[in-house]
Amino acid sequence: MSERPYVIDEMISAKAIAARIEELCVAIREEFRDTDKLVVVGLLRGSFVFIADLVRELDLPVEVDFLEASSYGDSMESSREVRILKDLRGQIEGRDVLVVEDIVDTGHTLKHVVGLLESRNPGRLRTIALLDKPSRRETDVTADWIGFSIPDEFVVGYGIDYAQRNRNLPYIGKVRFPDS
Ligand SMILES: O=P(O)(O)OC[C@H]1O[C@H](OP(=O)(O)OP(=O)(O)O)[C@H](O)[C@@H]1O
Ligand code: HPA
Numbered sequence: 001m002s003e004r005p006y007v008i009d010e011m012i013s014a015k016a017i018a019a020r021i022e023e024l025c026v027a028i029r030e031e032f033r034d035t036d037k038l039v040v041v042g043l044l045r046g047s048f049v050f051i052a053d054l055v056r057e058l059d060l061p062v063e064v065d066f067l068e069a070s071s072y073g074d075s076m077e078s079s080r081e082v083r084i085l086k087d088l089r090g091q092i093e094g095r096d097v098l099v100v101e102d103i104v105d106t107g108h109t110l111k112h113v114v115g116l117l118e119s120r121n122p123g124r125l126r127t128i129a130l131l132d133k134p135s136r137r138e139t140d141v142t143a144d145w146i147g148f149s150i151p152d153e154f155v156v157g158y159g160i161d162y163a164q165r166n167r168n169l170p171y172i173g174k175v176r177f178p179d180s
Contacts, residue, residue, distance in 0.1 A: 046102035
């Protein structure tokens with residue numbers, strides 16, 4: 001955990017997030033309207049708040065499953081090594097799947113997870129990320145739906161952490177070090 005003091009400046013309000021989720025759900029409902037039971041896969045830990053709001057707004061028959069992937073540890077830099085700490089509980093072969101990611105930064109996490117899930121021969125596999133930081137991308141991955149495209153700032157809140165803290169903030173904020 002970081003000892004260096006930091007402050008958090010609000011970047012995206014809880015209200016703006018809720019409004020954007022409503023818009024995203026219109027498009028997702030349209031895409032999956034003929035699907036029997038969509039498997040919505042949350043990437044832990046960061047997506048736990050987003051997936052909770054998303055599935056409630058989606059109003060479709062869904063099964064919710066989780067996969068835990070980690071590459072940052074307590075750092076602000078990706079290790080570029082994605083470790084799968086918890087696999088899905090269910091099978092996805094032939095099933096339509098929506099992968100829910102909190103943020104796509106370098107893209108290593110989403111790329112790795114999509115590759116892993118594709119190898120299990122799902123039906124349609126689509127991805128959604130609440131936040132996208134395109135200027136930091138190191139891979140050729142893009143989510144099918146994006147909540148907000150953001151500049152190169154380290155963000156926290158709404159499920160997203162810095163050294164495991166701040167996940168419980170209701171908004172997205174950027175981390176700032178006043179001493180630098
Ligand atoms: O595009 P990338 O550079 O790969 O970064 C995105 C990933 O980094 C964070 O996960 P982290 O490894 O911190 O685990 P966590 O979700 O448990 O916080 C975040 O939740 C994304 O899953
Ligand atoms: O901006 C970020 N904040 C927290 N975790 C992250 N993982 C990738 N990018 C970020």
